[in-house]
Amino acid sequence: xxxxxxxxxxxxxxxxxxxxxxxxxxxxxxxxxxxxxxxxxxxxxxxxxxxxxxxxxxxxxxxxxxxxxxxxxxxxxxxxxxxxxxxxxxxxxxxxxxxxxxxxxxxxxxxxxxxxxxxxxxxxxxxxxxxxxxxxxxxxxxxxxxxxxxxxxxxxxxxxxxxxxxxxxxx
Amino acid sequence: xxxxxxxxxxxxxxxxxxxxxxxxxxxxxxxxxxxxxxxxxxxxxxxxxxxxxxxxxxxxxxxxxxxxxxxxxxxxxxxxxxxxxxxxxxxxxxxxxxx
Numbered sequence: 001x002x003x004x005x006x007x008x009x010x011x012x013x014x015x016x017x018x019x020x021x022x023x024x025x026x027x028x029x030x031x032x033x034x035x036x037x038x039x040x041x042x043x044x045x046x047x048x049x050x051x052x053x054x055x056x057x058x059x060x061x062x063x064x065x066x067x068x069x070x071x072x073x074x075x076x077x078x079x080x081x082x083x084x085x086x087x088x089x090x091x092x093x094x095x096x097x098x099x100x101x102x103x104x105x106x107x108x109x110x111x112x113x114x115x116x117x118x119x120x121x122x123x124x125x126x127x128x129x130x131x132x133x134x135x136x137x138x139x140x141x142x143x144x145x146x147x148x149x150x151x152x153x154x155x156x157x158x159x160x161x162x163x164x165x166x167x168x169x170x171x
Numbered sequence: 172x173x174x175x176x177x178x179x180x181x182x183x184x185x186x187x188x189x190x191x192x193x194x195x196x197x198x199x200x201x202x203x204x205x206x207x208x209x210x211x212x213x214x215x216x217x218x219x220x221x222x223x224x225x226x227x228x229x230x231x232x233x234x235x236x237x238x239x240x241x242x243x244x245x246x247x248x249x250x251x252x253x254x255x256x257x258x259x260x261x262x263x264x265x266x267x268x269x270x
Contacts, residue, residue: 093193155241162248
């Protein structure tokens, strides 16, 4: 059962990723990314991390993707030119990416991490639930938690400064 | 399922995102491919956290999500600003900063 779920979500995640890269229209790319994010949430559930999966669906597939859809609708699709600054870039890039994949796989699978070949230790039902993660965030990782909230605030201010309409045009 | 499978899937997704960044021209699609790469990293973090049997890796994944959200907000703000100034939305045409 777990194998079936893994392969279904893995195919969903990979198909979504290829869709993002291959679609001509950015709007379809965004929709493919939503498929990818939902499949990743399923994979997170298989890895016994319920809170991360829920955050993935709510924050990513919900909020961030809505932002993308709005900006794509505002800016519009627009075709990409076929001009290549480096000759043969469209053929060279996949070759480089395959080399990257092979390299990463070799680096990880030949490492000394013996537990990679196992399913991980037995964990109780409380592993990765909101209570456990919240406890970690507010006790052990309080400072990173606060720092990330300041980062979010700064990003919001930055977005307003960048994209907000100016009252009087100075530029 | 062994943890290896998740890690290999994560590196496959990372490589797919890298292809997208290398061959696409639209800054919006490049941001989307950046999301793919960040999410591949997240999958690896959560898989390693399961492998060790420790939840701290999941906290790391959540912080990565926050940083990704900030990056999206700033990136999309830049795209809207570029669009307002009627500049081309193409990373090869926006090359004034190139030395």
